Amino acid sequence: MASGAKAQYQWHRHVPLIRFTGSRKTLWEAKPAQTAAAAGNASAVEAINFWELPARYRPLPITEAEIEAIESGGASLV
Numbered sequence: 001m002a003s004g005a006k007a008q009y010q011w012h013r014h015v016p017l018i019r020f021t022g023s024r025k026t027l028w029e030a031k032p033a034q035t036a037a038a039a040g041n042a043s044a045v046e047a048i049n050f051w052e053l054p055a056r057y058r059p060l061p062i063t064e065a066e067i068e069a070i071e072s073g074g075a076s077l078v
Contacts, residue, residue, distance in 0.1 A: 050059060
């Protein structure tokens, strides 16, 4: 760079790419009408455990090769 020459930078105000609608202030406030309706709803969906799933949705058993890869940190397989 030559002496006396400075790089000129223009700083711009950051503009987010996402625009939210509505106020963020009321995001975590509980609404009485919705909480009362949800509490009285008898058909609420409950979570099920993986062993209660049908066979086609159950996780596959882990093979010896997978167990060894997990125990070694996977670095030996790279």
